[in-house]
Amino acid sequence: MKDFTLRSYRRYLHAIRSSFSTILRFDEFLFSDSKPDSFCLIRHDVDRKPNNSLKMAEVEAELGIRATYYFRAKPNVFNVPVIREIESMGHEIGYHYESLSDYNGDMFLALKGFMHNLNKFREVVPIRTISMHGAPLSPFDNRDIWREPKNHALLINELGILGEIYLDIDYSDIVYINDTGRNWFSSKSNIRDHVATRLNLDFKNGDELYNYLAVSADPRLVFQIHPERWSDHISDYYLNYFTDHIVNSAKYMLMLWGRDR
Numbered sequence: 001m002k003d004f005t006l007r008s009y010r011r012y013l014h015a016i017r018s019s020f021s022t023i024l025r026f027d028e029f030l031f032s033d034s035k036p037d038s039f040c041l042i043r044h045d046v047d048r049k050p051n052n053s054l055k056m057a058e059v060e061a062e063l064g065i066r067a068t069y070y071f072r073a074k075p076n077v078f079n080v081p082v083i084r085e086i087e088s089m090g091h092e093i094g095y096h097y098e099s100l101s102d103y104n105g106d107m108f109l110a111l112k113g114f115m116h117n118l119n120k121f122r123e124v125v126p127i128r129t130i131s132m133h134g135a136p137l138s139p140f141d142n143r144d145i146w147r148e149p150k151n152h153a154l155l156i157n158e159l160g161i162l163g164e165i166y167l168d169i170d171y172s173d174i175v176y177i178n179d180t181g182r183n184w185f186s187s188k189s190n191i192r193d194h195v196a197t198r199l200n201l202d203f204k205n206g207d208e209l210y211n212y213l214a215v216s217a218d219p220r221l222v223f224q225i226h227p228e229r230w231s232d233h234i235s236d237y238y239l240n241y242f243t244d245h246i247v248n249s250a251k252y253m254l255m256l257w258g259r260d261r
């Protein structure tokens with residue numbers, strides 16, 4: 001089956017549902033003091049194309065699965081009707097913040113901008129957890145705002161956020177699988193939004209991942225998916241494919257060019 005389509009995503013969800021009796025949103029996970037022995041957390045970064053997220057949310061809702069969607073505050077992503085609709089299906093909406101990279105590392109302005117956007121979201125839906133946007137082209141790591149203890153205290157105690165999911169969760173014994181790089185090689189992704197886990201797993205293809213999820217899944221798992229990469233629409237599929245593989249495509253074209261000369 002072709003991977004990175006809603007059909008293949010649905011198949012992964014079936015496998016997850018058969019292996020995990022507890023599928024939690026991040027707010028539910030962070031809220032409870034006693035963590036279950038086995039759980040799966042499904043997390044989405046809505047970096048662009050909010051309508052793709054809506055379709056994914058519908059597939060999950062059909063299967064009785066609730067996930068967490070981290071939305072950026074950018075005008076092309078902050079789509080109020082889509083945010084409301086996804087939330088109404090029982091999914092959690094979180095804020096995918098990038099305040100420090102937005103303000104070129106200015107801590108004061110970043111904090112102010114963060115609070116402004118948080119309020120903007122909260123006029124639409126409740127926000128209980130946050131997740132940084134990796135901002136791969138920026139020299140600033142957006143998490144750094146909260147490394148200052150007084151800022152972290154402000155986040156939790158004053159702003160009522162249950163946690164920043166990179167900083168406030170210990171991933172050491174949680175398997176973390178993500179579609180970053182449009183493949184399932186977790187050890188290959190060396191970008192910022194990677195977590196420190198002892199359990200790094202690589203899958204050669206979607207079938208291998210499916211079998212793992214269906215038959216031999218570890219008891220604690222995070223499944224991180226970027227909905228903009230997943231589509232059943234054929235032109236969209238190939239556009240995504242080439243966006244994600246732009247470097248490989250360029251290399252391939254250079255190779256062809258070299259061969260024809």
Ligand SMILES: [Zn+2]
Binds near residue numbers: 135
């Ligand atoms: Zn992101």
